[in-house]
Amino acid sequence: MAHGHMIPTVDMARLFSRNGVKSTIIMTPLNAPLFSKTIERESQLGIEIGIRQIKFPSVEVGLPEGCENVTSITSPEMSPNFYKAIDLLQQPLEQLLEKERPDCLVADFFIPWATEVAGKLGIPRLVFHGTSFFALSVYDSLFHQKPYKNIKSDSEDFIVPNLPDVIKLTRGQLPDHIREETENNVTKLIEKSLKSELTSYGVIVNSFHELEPAYSEHYRKVMGRKAWQIGPVSLCNRDNEDKAQRGNKASVDEQECLSWLDSKKPNTVLYVCFGSVSRFSTAQLFEIAMGLEASAQQFVWVVRKEKRNEDEEEDWMPKGFEKRMAGKGLIIRGWAPQLLILDHEAVGGFMTHCGWNSLLEGMTAGVPMVTWPLFAEQFYNEKLVTDVLRIGVGVGAQEWSRWTDDNKVSVKKEDVTKAVTQLVAGEEAEKMRSRAKVFQDMARRAVEEGGSSYSDLNAFIEELRLFWPLLCFVLFALALCL
Numbered sequence: 001m002a003h004g005h006m007i008p009t010v011d012m013a014r015l016f017s018r019n020g021v022k023s024t025i026i027m028t029p030l031n032a033p034l035f036s037k038t039i040e041r042e043s044q045l046g047i048e049i050g051i052r053q054i055k056f057p058s059v060e061v062g063l064p065e066g067c068e069n070v071t072s073i074t075s076p077e078m079s080p081n082f083y084k085a086i087d088l089l090q091q092p093l094e095q096l097l098e099k100e101r102p103d104c105l106v107a108d109f110f111i112p113w114a115t116e117v118a119g120k121l122g123i124p125r126l127v128f129h130g131t132s133f134f135a136l137s138v139y140d141s142l143f144h145q146k147p148y149k150n151i152k153s154d155s156e157d158f159i160v161p162n163l164p165d166v167i168k169l170t171r172g173q174l175p176d177h178i179r180e181e182t183e184n185n186v187t188k189l190i191e192k193s194l195k196s197e198l199t200s201y202g203v204i205v206n207s208f209h210e211l212e213p214a215y216s217e218h219y220r221k222v223m224g225r226k227a228w229q230i231g232p233v234s235l236c237n238r239d240n241e242d243k244a245q246r247g248n249k250a251s252v253d254e255q256e257c258l259s260w261l262d263s264k265k266p267n268t269v270l271y272v273c274f275g276s277v278s279r280f281s282t283a284q285l286f287e288i289a290m291g292l293e294a295s296a297q298q299f300v301w302v303v304r305k306e307k308r309n310e311d312e313e314e315d316w317m318p319k320g321f322e323k324r325m326a327g328k329g330l331i332i333r334g335w336a337p338q339l340l341i342l343d344h345e346a347v348g349g350f351m352t353h354c355g356w357n358s359l360l361e362g363m364t365a366g367v368p369m370v371t372w373p374l375f376a377e378q379f380y381n382e383k384l385v386t387d388v389l390r391i392g393v394g395v396g397a398q399e400w401s402r403w404t405d406d407n408k409v410s411v412k413k414e415d416v417t418k419a420v421t422q423l424v425a426g427e428e429a430e431k432m433r434s435r436a437k438v439f440q441d442m443a444r445r446a447v448e449e450g451g452s453s454y455s456d457l458n459a460f461i462e463e464l465r466l467f468w469p470l471l472c473f474v475l476f477a478l479a480l481c482l
């Protein structure tokens with residue numbers, strides 16, 4: 001129940017259905033309409049995808065009515081209740097599956113009880129991870145080796161052990177549940193989810209082999225998981241309508257946005273977006289504005305800062321900023337048609353919070369990135385981009401933080417300007433751009449007929465097709481032996 005998980009899940013269901021598997025997506029009432037147009041367009045192409053709804057018990061657990069998505073969690077105190085509500089979905093899901101009788105259940109990593117639910121029906125449960133093999137490998141190493149334990153300060157580097165590359169992090173860049181080593185609802189959820197992953201049938205990952213070959217091998221051989229790589233799933237969105245209406249209604253007119261980009265030369269616009277959940281303080285937004293202006297780059301900047309009322313002054317914006325930036329910078333307040341923007345030839349760089357979907361979408365668009373991780377596994381993903389693939393420049397973010405107070409500035413305007421300038425005109429700029437183009441080609445080839453993700457998807461579907469005949473055969477053979 002977060003855009004970063006629902007969007008790729010829906011794309012994945014579309015891929016299954018396009019490959020002849022009947023897919024049904026289970027959603028809650030306020031999230032389902034976000035995808036109804038996408039599903040309708042698939043059905044116009046003759047591709048059947050069902051949607052079933054389960055009521056989300058927000059009020060029952062003390063959340064406000066309508067709080068059904070992580071974007072509606074506005075304070076740390078709300079999180080435990082949100083997880084409680086997710087747990088309450090177990091019984092209605094069991095009842096629904098009893099009725100629907102699917103052959104297989106694919107459920108997000110953060111729904112640990114899904115393996116048990118599938119087990120009751122005797123069907124395989126697949127785990128869907130909304131992140132990279134790289135991040136999963138880093139997490140596994142941190143979890144088992146705890147290399148941060150004897151480090152003196154939050155800013156001192158340590159090496160993440162037993163990985164294919166030398167990856168350095170600081171304790172300050174780790175999630176607070178790892179750093180503090182206290183048991184809370186997040187640690188309990190992750191522990192349960194990891195256990196449930198180990199007893200599941202296997203794992204589906206939105207990534208492609210050529211992007212992180214050493215880590216997909218590490219995940220399978222060293223960590224011992226059975227996995228299929230079927231991404232980038234966003235590539236199933238081919239026309240502009242699909243790209244523009246993905247996971248939410250855009251806050252900008254699609255044509256207006258395209259005309260603005262059409263008026264720019266290729267590779268001259270920086271796209272700045274920090275995903276669906278993160279929010280910056282007023283003071284930090286002000287620094288970004290000043291930093292972008294000083295960089296003299298053209299930009300599209302997505303700002304998620306609700307006004308309390310129509311007349312409220314936007315105090316995050318430097319005086320006269322929008323006027324000065326007219327024709328040079330486009331500000332989208334709310335939700336941007338991200339795929340549409342990234343895939344436009346005018347866009348030549350992406351400032352991102354390193355959410356996995358955004359990174360993959362940036363890669364498939366072939367643009368180098370300015371990385372600005374904030375929380376979740378974003379600091380690990382940053383290392384993949386800057387240190388392993390070498391297609392990005394870090395803005396210098398040092399501190400993992402899910403919540404921010406309104407005066408906090410963690411990255412100064414000079415650092416924003418410096419990173420943007422390095423991305424477009426630094427010593428490595430051209431090399432980064434050409435490496436990014438190589439990954440773009442690889443990503444596109446991976447999902448084409450005969451490509452690595454195409455083959456993995458087909459192998460997965462084929463294995464499931466054989467699952468039932470094979471199970472019947474084994475049971476029959478066992479019966480004979482008895």
Ligand code: UDP
Pocket residue numbers: 002003004005007246247273274275276277278302334335336337338339354355356357358359361
């Ligand atoms: N997204 C979008 N418009 C926005 C913000 C986000 O289309 O204004 C999409 C983006 O393309 C991606 C997803 O929302 O598919 C965000 O997922 P990601 O993993 O990048 O970050 P999260 O939101 O989970 O932090």
